[in-house]
Amino acid sequence: MATRLCSCTLPLLLLLLALKQSPLHASDTLTTNQQLSGNQKLISQDGSFALGFFQPAGSNGKWYIGIWYNKIPEQTSVWAANRETNDRNFVVLVNHSKSPIRSTNIKNNTAVSSTVAVLLNNGNLLVRHESNTSAVLWQSFDDITDTWLPGNKLSHNKKTGIVKRMTSWKDRGDPTPGMFSIGLDPKGSTQYVLLWNSSVVYWASGNWTGNSFIGVPELSPTNSYPNSGYTFQFVDNDEETYFTYTVKSDVQIFTRAIIDVSGLFQAFVWMEAAQAWVTFFTQPKAKCSVYGMCGESSMCSENAASSCSCLKGFTENNPNNWILNDNTAGCRRNVPLKCVNNSTVTKQDRFYLINNVKLPDSADIVNAANIHDCELICLSNCSCTAYSHNGTCLVWHDHLMNLQDSAGGSSDRIFIRLDASEIPNSGTKKWWIMCIIIGGFIILSLGITIVYFLYKRSRICSINQGDGPLISFKYSDLQFLTRNFSERLGAGSFGTVFKGVLPDTTTVAVKKLEGFRQGEKQFRAEVSTIGNIQHMNLIRLLGFCSEGAKRLLVYEYMPNGSLDKHLFDSGSVTLSWKIKHQISVGIAKGLAYLHEECRDCIIHCDIKPQNILLDASFIPKVADFGLAKLLGRDFSRVLTSMRGTIGYLAPEWISGEAITTKADVFSYGMMLFEIISGRRNLEHRETSMETFFPMLVARKLLEGEVPGLLVEGLINGADERELERACKVACWCVQGNESSRPTMGEIVKILEGVIDVDMPPVPRYLEVLAEGSENVKFFSYEATK
Numbered sequence: 001m002a003t004r005l006c007s008c009t010l011p012l013l014l015l016l017l018a019l020k021q022s023p024l025h026a027s028d029t030l031t032t033n034q035q036l037s038g039n040q041k042l043i044s045q046d047g048s049f050a051l052g053f054f055q056p057a058g059s060n061g062k063w064y065i066g067i068w069y070n071k072i073p074e075q076t077s078v079w080a081a082n083r084e085t086n087d088r089n090f091v092v093l094v095n096h097s098k099s100p101i102r103s104t105n106i107k108n109n110t111a112v113s114s115t116v117a118v119l120l121n122n123g124n125l126l127v128r129h130e131s132n133t134s135a136v137l138w139q140s141f142d143d144i145t146d147t148w149l150p151g152n153k154l155s156h157n158k159k160t161g162i163v164k165r166m167t168s169w170k171d172r173g174d175p176t177p178g179m180f181s182i183g184l185d186p187k188g189s190t191q192y193v194l195l196w197n198s199s200v201v202y203w204a205s206g207n208w209t210g211n212s213f214i215g216v217p218e219l220s221p222t223n224s225y226p227n228s229g230y231t232f233q234f235v236d237n238d239e240e241t242y243f244t245y246t247v248k249s250d251v252q253i254f255t256r257a258i259i260d261v262s263g264l265f266q267a268f269v270w271m272e273a274a275q276a277w278v279t280f281f282t283q284p285k286a287k288c289s290v291y292g293m294c295g296e297s298s299m300c301s302e303n304a305a306s307s308c309s310c311l312k313g314f315t316e317n318n319p320n321n322w323i324l325n326d327n328t329a330g331c332r333r334n335v336p337l338k339c340v341n342n343s344t345v346t347k348q349d350r351f352y353l354i355n356n357v358k359l360p361d362s363a364d365i366v367n368a369a370n371i372h373d374c375e376l377i378c379l380s381n382c383s384c385t386a387y388s389h390n391g392t393c394l395v396w397h398d399h400l401m402n403l404q405d406s407a408g409g410s411s412d413r414i415f416i417r418l419d420a421s422e423i424p425n426s427g428t429k430k431w432w433i434m435c436i437i438i439g440g441f442i443i444l445s446l447g448i449t450i451v452y453f454l455y456k457r458s459r460i461c462s463i464n465q466g467d468g469p470l471i472s473f474k475y476s477d478l479q480f481l482t483r484n485f486s487e488r489l490g491a492g493s494f495g496t497v498f499k500g501v502l503p504d505t506t507t508v509a510v511k512k513l514e515g516f517r518q519g520e521k522q523f524r525a526e527v528s529t530i531g532n533i534q535h536m537n538l539i540r541l542l543g544f545c546s547e548g549a550k551r552l553l554v555y556e557y558m559p560n561g562s563l564d565k566h567l568f569d570s571g572s573v574t575l576s577w578k579i580k581h582q583i584s585v586g587i588a589k590g591l592a593y594l595h596e597e598c599r600d601c602i603i604h605c606d607i608k609p610q611n612i613l614l615d616a617s618f619i620p621k622v623a624d625f626g627l628a629k630l631l632g633r634d635f636s637r638v639l640t641s642m643r644g645t646i647g648y649l650a651p652e653w654i655s656g657e658a659i660t661t662k663a664d665v666f667s668y669g670m671m672l673f674e675i676i677s678g679r680r681n682l683e684h685r686e687t688s689m690e691t692f693f694p695m696l697v698a699r700k701l702l703e704g705e706v707p708g709l710l711v712e713g714l715i716n717g718a719d720e721r722e723l724e725r726a727c728k729v730a731c732w733c734v735q736g737n738e739s740s741r742p743t744m745g746e747i748v749k750i751l752e753g754v755i756d757v758d759m760p761p762v763p764r765y766l767e768v769l770a771e772g773s774e775n776v777k778f779f780s781y782e783a784t785k
């Protein structure tokens with residue numbers, strides 16, 4: 001590590017003055033002419049912050065000088081020098097009149113005697129006089145990047161007119177200033193505004209009322225989380241206006257506000273128990289109102305799992321950033337426009353209609369008698385990319401920005417210009433082409449009708465070769481089989497499930513997927529992967545339907561419904577220990593198969609009793625696997641917006657770290673506690689901490705008295721050794737540290753008594769949950785919003 005660092009970094013220079021040259025110890029102070037190089041760093045006195053060279057993930061090997069949290073394992077930078085130039089020399093130069101300037105080129109030995117640089121406990125780097133601490137020449141707080149730390153002021157200097165503004169990084173690996181910024185309104189009001197390209201205001205906080213900002217009542221001293229920890233101050237005098245917040249000295253928390261690469265202004269607090277940054281404030285609330293969040297030629301969707309999607313005929317400009325939820329690069333055409341201005345030519349560009357949208361920004365209004373004229377006007381100008389007509393003709397030139405789907409409450413129609421090849425069956429149709437098409441259609445319909453009747457008669461499922469063993473249903477088939485979706489079985493995380501009966505009288509469960517924006521081809525590919533997975537403890541996918549925007553999955557039907565009903569419903573008969581054990585082992589086997597034996601490892605991501613189905617003999621079948629992949633990268637957002645799932649989420653979900661199979665292990669552990677106790681884990685936290693079952697078990701185990709649980713009547717007729725093993729496994733599964741958790745394969749063996757397991761430590765993460773501390777209350781509030 002050290003050698004790699006040295007080979008590609010240059011010294012950090014501060015004030016080129018000819019004075020002492022002493023070796024550098026781990027210290028918070030750099031004196032004149034001292035150098036930092038390689039992995040040397042300055043560390044603030046209390047150890048909170050470090051200054052040195054860092055390499056943001058995805059920076060393509062570039063190193064930056066910056067400040068980061070020294071005590072937090074997840075690399076979190078709060079300041080970067082030379083963002084624009086990525087110069088590895090950092091020079092603070094002070095001119096004669098003591099007005100500091102920052103430069104990378106000027107090597108001017110202008111002498112200011114005895115100057116030092118000090119990294120303070122609040123993350124501020126000061127350049128000041130060696131003996132006079134109040135003679136500050138320069139500070140990093142004045143050179144704010146994308147992070148607003150407690151104690152820093154986001155100000156507007158009324159004398160100079162200078163607004164101190166935070167600017168987002170260009171992308172997650174590049175600190176170069178991006179498109180989004182936040183600062184006080186340059187027009188002089190007392191509100192903060194979020195700006196795109198330094199000019200377009202896309203959010204404003206509202207003026208300061210004396211207690212809070214009009215548009216952000218939650219950010220007030222009395223209403224904030226954790227309400228005792230912060231102090232707020234808004235100052236508006238003749239010289240300057242600023243807002244600042246501080247963390248009270250007795251509260252040991254790290255908190256920061258950032259302007260994210262996707263244009264959101266967010267505040268985080270570090271949750272020690274979860275080892276993760278948790279968001280407690282985000283603006284704007286409606287993501288699609290961030291100007292240009294989805295970039296050009298894409299559609300923003302407030303409710304869908306992934307907010308941005310390219311329009312038909314367009315592809316992501318930067319797929320790598322797209323995966324990291326940074327869509328600002330937008331989309332580009334697959335096929336350039338021909339732009340032939342001659343309506344008799346068949347190669348002329350065509351238009352693709354999108355209904356129910358909120359129209360893009362900056363349209364030009366033109367005079368057109370009707371919609372046809374409007375189209376011709378657009379066609380006649382090569383830079384015209386779209387039009388819309390509802391009485392007035394609107395046309396767009398070059399860039400289409402901020403197009404939003406109907407969730408925005410708007411019902412306009414827009415016609416997007418595409419090359420003719422992007423729209424099948426377009427072009428001027430000659431009569432014989434029409435004849436062939438119509439003739440073909442009639443023959444095809446006849447064929448389909450015959451096949452359909454044969455299929456109904458023979459009661460053999462038609463098999464679509466391209467999709468493996470899966471049946472590709474038509475939507476109308478499913479409408480018919482489910483009697484127009486009349487019998488609802490339940491509502492899952494991804495959509496509603498209906499009961500249906502196939503022509504061969506097999507009962508099936510038909511799931512209508514919601515919030516889907518995946519292309520047909522990708523959907524088929526994923527579905528076919530899921531269809532190939534067959535295991536006794538995994539629910540079988542029998543078929544699917546993908547028609548237009550409709551996506552449905554057809555599963556085998558489980559007469560005993562889902563596990564949660566049997567565990568928690570007061571009306572149902574309590575499951576015997578034997579059945580519970582069978583269920584626990586079965587689920588573990590199913591998951592072990594998904595994790596270890598499938599061709600591509602599949603992480604379920606949403607293990608909970610609702611997703612475990614029971615067949616007639618109470619053999620468990622894991623449902624909904626593979627959907628995480630179907631939904632793609634934004635799965636975590638879907639998850640955390642779901643009420644009730646929070647109790648099963650592993651801490652790494654909140655931190656945004658890479659999710660491994662161990663996240664499933666955590667959820668499995670939480671569920672195992674519920675299977676054992678027959679009660680919900682989280683319910684009990686609210687009534688009494690003492691009965692938070694997972695903690696009770698952990699403590700009892702350590703006291704060596706699992707049989708004690710039996711006396712309390714929690715579990716009837718349990719095999720004591722099986723029970724103890726199950727309790728131990730559950731405790732191991734919910735360890736905060738992924739590597740402490742066993743694999744699913746190991747769990748199967750432990751539960752079956754094939755291998756032994758040590759006494760688990762009390763899970764730290766659960767301890768926090770059990771205490772019902774401020775953190776956790778807040779944490780579950782955020783997650784259920």
Ligand SMILES: *[C@@H]1O[C@H](CO)[C@@H](O)[C@H](O)[C@H]1NC(C)=O
Pocket residue numbers: 095096097098099101
């Ligand atoms: C030095 O400071 C003065 C006063 O602030 C300023 O006008 C001048 O531009 C500075 N010199 C340089 C080289 O920046």
Ligand SMILES: *[C@@H]1O[C@H](CO)[C@@H](O)[C@H](O)[C@H]1NC(C)=O
Pocket residue numbers: 106107108109110
């Ligand atoms: C360095 O400082 C001197 C004054 O001390 C000034 O005359 C000269 O222009 C400066 N050099 C540069 C490169 O700014």
Ligand SMILES: *[C@@H]1O[C@H](CO)[C@@H](O)[C@H](O)[C@H]1NC(C)=O
Pocket residue numbers: 132133134135136
């Ligand atoms: C320390 O610096 C401040 C600000 O430059 C100045 O007002 C003060 O007089 C200095 N004190 C001493 C003892 O030099």
Ligand SMILES: *[C@@H]1O[C@H](CO)[C@@H](O)[C@H](O)[C@H]1NC(C)=O
Pocket residue numbers: 188189190206207
């Ligand atoms: C905010 O304050 C400014 C003056 O400071 C005023 O012009 C403006 O109307 C105020 N805005 C609102 C929404 O009250």
Ligand SMILES: *[C@@H]1O[C@H](CO)[C@@H](O)[C@H](O)[C@H]1NC(C)=O
Pocket residue numbers: 197199
């Ligand atoms: C941002 O603004 C600048 C100047 O106002 C302009 O030249 C530039 O084209 C704008 N960038 C975009 C992407 O619109």
Ligand SMILES: *[C@@H]1O[C@H](CO)[C@@H](O)[C@H](O)[C@H]1NC(C)=O
Pocket residue numbers: 341342343344345
């Ligand atoms: C349009 O194209 C056709 C065939 O290519 C040609 O005969 C006609 O003159 C063109 N019309 C114009 C206005 O260019």
Ligand SMILES: *[C@@H]1O[C@H](CO)[C@@H](O)[C@H](O)[C@H]1NC(C)=O
Pocket residue numbers: 341380381382
């Ligand atoms: C396209 O053709 C129409 C009429 O045929 C004409 O009025 C218009 O100027 C032409 N536009 C271009 C860009 O050639």
Ligand SMILES: *[C@@H]1O[C@H](CO)[C@@H](O)[C@H](O)[C@H]1NC(C)=O
Pocket residue numbers: 364380381382383384397
């Ligand atoms: C096309 O539209 C743009 C923007 O309105 C305009 O500047 C340009 O002159 C137009 N071109 C033609 C050929 O009409």
Ligand SMILES: *[C@@H]1O[C@H](CO)[C@@H](O)[C@H](O)[C@H]1NC(C)=O
Pocket residue numbers: 390391392412
């Ligand atoms: C057409 O759209 C404009 C802008 O969205 C709207 O103000 C107007 O009411 C619409 N007209 C009709 C007839 O719907």
